[in-house]
Amino acid sequence: MDNETSSAKNIITVKVPGTSANCGSGFDCLGLAATIYNEFKFTFLEEKRLTISAVGEGADTIPNDEKNIVWQSARLVLERAGAAEKFQGAEISMNNRVPMSRGLGSSAAAIVAGLIGANAAVDNHFTRNDILKFATEIEGHPDNVAPAIFGGFTVSVVDKNLVHTYSFLPKIKLKLIVAVPDFPLSTKLARQVLPKTVPLKDAIFNVSRASMLVAALIEGKEKLLSIAFDDALHQPYRTKLVPGMEEVFTAAKKAGALGVVLSGAGPSLIAFSAANRRLENDIAAEMVHTFKKFDVQSTALILDLDTRGASLN
Helix, strand or coil: CHHHHHHHHHEEEEEEEEEEECCCCCCCCEEEEEEEEEEEEEEEECCCCEEEEEEECCCCCCCCCCCCHHHHHHHHHHHHCCCCCCCCEEEEEEEECCCCCCCCCHHHHHHHHHHHHHHHHCCCCCCHHHHHHHHHHHHCCCCCHHHHHHCCEEEEEEECCEEEEEEECCCCCEEEEEEEECCCCCHHHHHHCCCCCCCHHHHHHHHHHHHHHHHHHHHCCHHHHHHHCCCCCCHHHHHHHCCCHHHHHHHHHHCCCCEEEECCCCCCEEEEEECCHHHHHHHHHHHHHHHHHCCCCEEEEEEEECCCCCEEC
């Protein structure tokens, strides 16, 4: 019984929300966390032994060796806390609900989980801002890791290798209707279709709308959202990667959506609506139905905005 009790005390459980980056006009700077979660259990070991198991999304494709991004992230914290010799191995189990390679932050969830799990093992040696810095180093940008850590909507800026993030909750009660196509889309491919330069008018278009989006959410100006989510920097170039994307946007808006965006690099699309069960279901049905016209099977998720971010359970 003593051994069982000791083992239970050593188990660290981390829950991380799925996320979406860009939010339309906020290309590479805005993000949000949603109420869909991956859960991770860690037992850090003194012996050099690594056991990784997974159920749910991507369970058959996730590396179960030292290439695993959860373990790599955990090792970064252990090394920087001077605990890499103390904890040379781990038992890690994952319950994944966030779809992989669909623009919903599955890699960010894995990175954040590894960092926070290892940080708990070293008595929370690092602050959340430290965790954000580490996560950005690994991911390459803060768009998804910031909302995964802090929850809500996030605005992030990287300046001279420092990451600055502002997390806020909107005054508008929003529902997120997510249409998840049945095919993956790599971020690398989605980046390749973007131009290296854009017209000044497109830059102004996005700066004005991203600013309006943040102001509208903070002040609760629902009517402004119909234009604030619009984008000219990335979505127009990525439509060819997601069959029926423009038509799904149109269908969702006709069904009552306040705005529709490509989630991250895609292919998932998110419609934002006021909280109304019938309205949410109508938008979801129209998005799935319109995708089907282009031979794309999709699943609709109706989610809320996560307000907490990653947590230890």
